[in-house]
Amino acid sequence: MTSSDAFGIYVHWPFCKAKCPYCDFNSHVRHAPVDTMSFAGALARELAWFATETPGRTVTSIFFGGGTPSLMPPAAVAHVLDAIATLWRVSPDVETTLEANPTSIEAENFRGYRTAGINRVSVGVQALVDADLRALGRQHSATEAIAAFRLAASIFPRVSFDMIYARPGQTPDAWKAELSHALAEQQGHMSLYQLTIEPGTAYFDLHAQGRLVTPGEEPAAELYDLTQELTEKAGLAAYEVSNHARPGDESRHNLLYWRYGEYAGAGPGAHSRLASGRNRRALIAEKHPETWRSLVETQDHGIVSDVAVTPEEQAQEYLLMALRIAEGVDLSRYGALAGRGIDAARLASLAELDLVTLEGQRLAATARGRKLLNAVIAELAV
Structure with a gap:
């Protein structure tokens, strides 16, 4: 499939139980219950607007990101997927991914997501060391993560094992043991990201104060080299800088981005790239969830920036x-x-x-x- 044939849908769920200290994504914590079906309805309404902007396209991949999409009830996921199926032609082999945290409560929704139409889950394990999970602000243990990943692998045709390395104090020997453990569990795809210190995060402030020390350039490069060596031995080719897969198990949706294909992004803060003659439209939605929802209710979309991108x-x-x-x-x-x-x-x-x-x-x-x-x-x- 060429980049011109592929067309993806990104769905942003902005809510999290807690804000991870390294995260610079558009995520929000609400201490009162979120009206999930109201937001699912707004997502469907915004997708209907996007359908009028992209007539005749066939959806080849769908990706639920966040935030924490595994906080969506299965009924909300089904509502959004049903809307997509009504608004566009959907490829028979569409890849439909949902990012999931491996807490036991969220894992309880896995079967419901599969029934709704999700066929690929990206499990945010992030680490297999409990102390490091706590430092990363994660709300699961290593044991809980492995159990959730195994459950996901038993339910979904395709799963990704996602981890962060080059963490504070991490040595090559420690990472080798941890990654080897993960490689024994993986099911064909791993996303392995080096920890980066992003402006606007709690980690950025701690790093600036000297209270958070991450591996320097040379130690980080050693950890990167070790990652490539171990994944290659396991038969997971590095098809992208931070992503490794067996042939055929690559993330089709992420490949669409890297091949510079077209996609519509629905939800607070979502980005889109849509063809417009020889130009492209770069669209960005309002980031604040409730403000975005109000915009959708009044104008059918939450877009606050629509800029032409020249050839x-x-x-x-x-x-x-x-x-x-x-x-x-x-x-x-x-x-x-x-x-x-x-x-x-x-x-x-x-x-x-x-x-x-x-x-x-x-x-x-x-x-x-x-x-x-x-x-x-x-x-x-x-």
Whole structure:
């Protein structure tokens, strides 16, 4: 399937039980019960608006992210999926993913999600060390996480085991033992992210005060190399910088993003990229949940920004996304968007440094290049 054929739907559920100290996503804690079906209805209404903007498209993937989508009751998930099926043609092999936390309470909803139409779950295990889970603000234990993951694997056709590494005080030996444990449990896909310190988070403030110390550049690189070594031995290819899968188990929805495909994002703070002639529309919804819902009630959508992305700007976005994946960049597509090719001398220089490979019209980052990806992109984007 080409990027022009794929069309995804992203659904943002903004609520969490607690705000994790490392998280900079649009997530909100409500101490009073959330009217979940009211928000599900608003999501369906906004999706109906998006359907009028994208006539004739076939939905190939759906992704429920957040926030914590596993706080949605199955009836709310079903309501949204039913709306999508009514509004668009849905591919018979559509991938429908929901991000889930592995607390025992949320795991109780797994069978209901499967009945609603979810066929892939991304389980946010994050760590298999209880002390580190507490430090990360997670509300489950390692034992609870493994139990929830096994339950998910018994219910859903596809599951992802998601973890964070390069945590404070983490050594290569400790990570090797932890990742080896996870690899013994995984079912074909793992998302393995290095901890990053993002502005606006509790961790950012602690880090600035010197009260949170994360591994430096060299130790983090060692942990990255160890991650690649162990996942490769387990048969999980690094198809993206932080994502590993057996052939055929890659996340189709995330590949749509990295291949710079089209998607509609519904919900508070959601982003969209929609074709508009040679331009694209970059849409962003209001972040505050209740304000977003009020906007949907009055104007059928919560969009607060709708900006045209020129072909040249699209070329830069495409380069930024596609260099993250093993298949890399289609230079003919880049050239058609940018109106020019990438300077041959720059390509040759990066290839000589073993940072990129060039096969025909396909440009990809090497293993070394992935570790220096920001620098590679900066050099190519000039």
